Amino acid sequence: MAKDKKNKPKVYSAGKNCLKCGSGNKLANHKDRLSCGKCGYSESKSVK
Numbered sequence: 001m002a003k004d005k006k007n008k009p010k011v012y013s014a015g016k017n018c019l020k021c022g023s024g025n026k027l028a029n030h031k032d033r034l035s036c037g038k039c040g041y042s043e044s045k046s047v048k
């Protein structure tokens with residue numbers, strides 16, 4: 001069992017950082033907007 005451990009890429013790659021909390025704090029991805037659970041900041045998403 002040497003090569004069982006795999007380095008997976010980050011799942012949150014699509015997430016944006018919160019502008020108020022700074023990097024390291026990702027915004028929660030909602031259907032039509034992103035929001036920060038820490039400070040309450042929210043940002044509308046441009047729907048394609």
Ligand SMILES: [Zn+2]
Nearest residue numbers: 018021036039
């Ligand atoms: Zn925040």
